[in-house]
Amino acid sequence: MFSIGHRITALAAAGVLCVGTSRSGMAQMADETRTVIVDTVNVTVYRAKEPVEVPLTKAETVGRPPAAGAVRVPGFWDLQGDRMTAPRAGWVWVPGRWLTPPFRGAQWNPAHWGFADGWWSWIPGHWQKR
Numbered sequence: 001m002f003s004i005g006h007r008i009t010a011l012a013a014a015g016v017l018c019v020g021t022s023r024s025g026m027a028q029m030a031d032e033t034r035t036v037i038v039d040t041v042n043v044t045v046y047r048a049k050e051p052v053e054v055p056l057t058k059a060e061t062v063g064r065p066p067a068a069g070a071v072r073v074p075g076f077w078d079l080q081g082d083r084m085t086a087p088r089a090g091w092v093w094v095p096g097r098w099l100t101p102p103f104r105g106a107q108w109n110p111a112h113w114g115f116a117d118g119w120w121s122w123i124p125g126h127w128q129k130r
Contacts, residue, residue, distance in 0.1 A: 046079050046122040051113040060096045070098040073108050079122045094125075105130050 060075050075096035099108075111125040 047119040048122075049119070051120040051122075052079070054113075055091050058093060062096070063098075065098050067098075067100060070100055071108060073097055073099050073125065074110070076111050076125060078111055078124060102127050103129075 054077050057077070058075055062072060065072070073096060076094055077091045078094050079090070080092045081090065101107075106127045107130050109123075109126055109128045112123055113120050114123045115121075
């Protein structure tokens with residue numbers, strides 16, 4: 001059996017080795033570390049055999065960008081809720097605003113109707129890679 005002195009010496013030696021390893025390991029990994037942010041968005045998909053015409057765009061006053069790199073997202077009509085079952089559903093005006101892109105190279109894709117699998121689907125505005 002180890003005596004208490006031998007155990008303390010062994011633990012101290014292991015601690016010194018771990019500190020040295022973690023410092024050099026951190027220094028080597030510092031350039032390779034990347035931060036990844038994942039946003040989860042719940043989006044209701046509206047499907048129709050024929051797209052419903054979007055109302056005319058409202059006029060807006062465009063101010064100055066609040067920060068460098070901000071992108072102007074113009075106001076748009078968004079389809080929210082089922083117009084047949086919800087009393088306040090239908091086209092809702094979303095005012096234009098300045099936004100900071102969530103990642104480098106992101107571009108704003110405005111809300112629009114898209115056709116797939118024999119159906120028209122309302123696709124809300126969203127950020128996408130260029």
